[in-house]
Amino acid sequence: MTKTLENSLDATFRELFSFLQTLVEISSHTTNKSGVNAVQDVLEREFTALGLLCERIPAKDHGDQLIARSACPGSAMLLVGHADTVHRADSGFDAFRRDGETAFGPGVMDMKGGLTVLLWALKLVSQVRPLNELPIQVLIISDEETGSPSSLPTVKQICKNSAAALVYEWGRDGDTIITRRKALYSYKCEITGTTAHTGNDHSKGVNAIRVAADQIQRLEAFTSYEKGITCNVGTISGGNATNVVPDRVEYTVEIRTPEPGALSRFEATLSDLIAEAEARNAHTVFTKTSSLPPLLECEESLALAHAYNKCGKNYGLQANITKEPLGGGSTANFLSGFGVPCIDGLGPYGENAHSNKECLHIPSLKPRVLSTATFLLEHFK
Numbered sequence: 001m002t003k004t005l006e007n008s009l010d011a012t013f014r015e016l017f018s019f020l021q022t023l024v025e026i027s028s029h030t031t032n033k034s035g036v037n038a039v040q041d042v043l044e045r046e047f048t049a050l051g052l053l054c055e056r057i058p059a060k061d062h063g064d065q066l067i068a069r070s071a072c073p074g075s076a077m078l079l080v081g082h083a084d085t086v087h088r089a090d091s092g093f094d095a096f097r098r099d100g101e102t103a104f105g106p107g108v109m110d111m112k113g114g115l116t117v118l119l120w121a122l123k124l125v126s127q128v129r130p131l132n133e134l135p136i137q138v139l140i141i142s143d144e145e146t147g148s149p150s151s152l153p154t155v156k157q158i159c160k161n162s163a164a165a166l167v168y169e170w171g172r173d174g175d176t177i178i179t180r181r182k183a184l185y186s187y188k189c190e191i192t193g194t195t196a197h198t199g200n201d202h203s204k205g206v207n208a209i210r211v212a213a214d215q216i217q218r219l220e221a222f223t224s225y226e227k228g229i230t231c232n233v234g235t236i237s238g239g240n241a242t243n244v245v246p247d248r249v250e251y252t253v254e255i256r257t258p259e260p261g262a263l264s265r266f267e268a269t270l271s272d273l274i275a276e277a278e279a280r281n282a283h284t285v286f287t288k289t290s291s292l293p294p295l296l297e298c299e300e301s302l303a304l305a306h307a308y309n310k311c312g313k314n315y316g317l318q319a320n321i322t323k324e325p326l327g328g329g330s331t332a333n334f335l336s337g338f339g340v341p342c343i344d345g346l347g348p349y350g351e352n353a354h355s356n357k358e359c360l361h362i363p364s365l366k367p368r369v370l371s372t373a374t375f376l377l378e379h380f381k
């Protein structure tokens with residue numbers, strides 16, 4: 001079977017590469033609704049041609065979510081990607097370019113390379129077995145790069161009918177399959193104090209910046225590299241003039257943690273900070289602005305990773321699995337939060353994600369396509 005798949009991929013590799021170019025040349029920053037929909041159009045045509053039934057779920061402020069399903073009933077293997085990128089059309093980084101073994105372009109690895117791998121793997125599988133004999137579904141979301149505000153209900157819904165999931169974020173060093181990612185929680189903090197003239201009425205003022213400074217030291221102390229926890233106050237603004245006691249401050253803070261228990265300790269500290277500020281006559285409001293659960297490794301996801309790596313070894317992949325949770329999140333976090341075992345990082349290898357040097361290592365495409373195709377055929381044998 002391995003040889004058949006390899007031959008069939010060799011025969012269509014030029015087509016695969018030009019498909020990748022087509023996707024990259026469609027500018028699809030998350031806020032570019034028509035661009036994201038244009039990517040979904042291209043994918044929908046391909047999935048339909050493979051005999052899958054496609055459904056589009058429109059969103060008010062984002063592009064559509066795209067679902068493609070086989071006719072095979074039962075709890076499905078879910079393949080997941082996203083059509084949006086972080087690259088704006090006017091960023092100056094807008095062309096697809098090949099230089100030897102490397103392809104450059106906006107989203108070439110995150111994740112138009114991943115989408116190409118996902119699609120081509122299904123194409124190869126379909127040449128061995130009709131896809132409608134296999135319980136497979138595909139979800140391509142439109143807003144992953146901004147935390148999935150519009151796609152989350154669709155993600156939740158599809159999880160109800162998914163036995164396991166494969167996520168096509170880019171491949172990591174050592175071909176490491178991602179089974180763990182940290183949780184991420186962000187908050188906005190607003191502090192209200194009392195303004196006063198610094199020369200005449202300094203003692204009547206409650207300096208909101210001073211209160212914020214004390215709070216920030218406590219929050220940043222949550223960082224523990226040994227435990228893999230990081231806490232970062234990322235933005236701050238407040239005050240009007242040097243000779244005025246400032247009565248307003250806003251700052252934003254995020255915490256990333258591999259252990260779910262750290263969140264309750266963190267939120268208990270936020271409550272303490274509110275009470276302490278109140279005792280100083282300052283009012284503090286924390287608002288949670290994003291909440292991404294951890295991608296947790298479980299027995300089932302570990303079994304998926306081993307099974308995938310067994311296939312990958314046939315094609316020269318190094319068969320590693322994450323030992324420490326990654327700091328960055330993906331749709332895999334939500335899937336795990338909704339109880340679906342999943343593995344991530346199945347896209348091609350690349351570098352410089354989210355920058356204008358983003359690039360993909362072209363020789364990593366073939367082993368990745370072949371590994372997913374073989375994995376699916378083995379899984380449903």
Ligand SMILES: [Zn+2]
Pocket residue numbers: 082110111144169
């Ligand atoms: Zn991505």
